[in-house]
Amino acid sequence: MGAIDLNTLRSAVTLLSLLVFLxxxxxxxxxxxxxxxxxxxxxxxxxxxxxxxGARHE
Structure with a gap:
């Protein structure tokens, strides 16, 4: 298993943001x-x- 590709991470964050917004x-x-x-x-x-x-209004 390699490291997560930067574009995959960006796509996941975008999808998560869309789901939170909805x-x-x-x-x-x-x-x-x-x-x-x-x-x-x-x-x-x-x-x-x-x-x-008689009460003070401040």
Whole structure:
């Protein structure tokens, strides 16, 4: 058994990267994550919570 050819190693890393990317895409668009991601996406648009009377707001 000889050493792994550099092009074979590059091909393996490229294939692994593609599989990881596709896994992330499938996870991100899965129906079970939709509601949570929509809630998190709306978070920056929500109003700040009201502060109690007399409390300092910094």
């Amino acid at each position: 896994g992330i895409v499938v996870w991100a668009y899965a129906r079970r994550n939709r509601e949570r991601f929509e809630d998190l996406g709306a978070l920056p648009l929500m109003d700040e919570p009201a502060t109690p009377e």
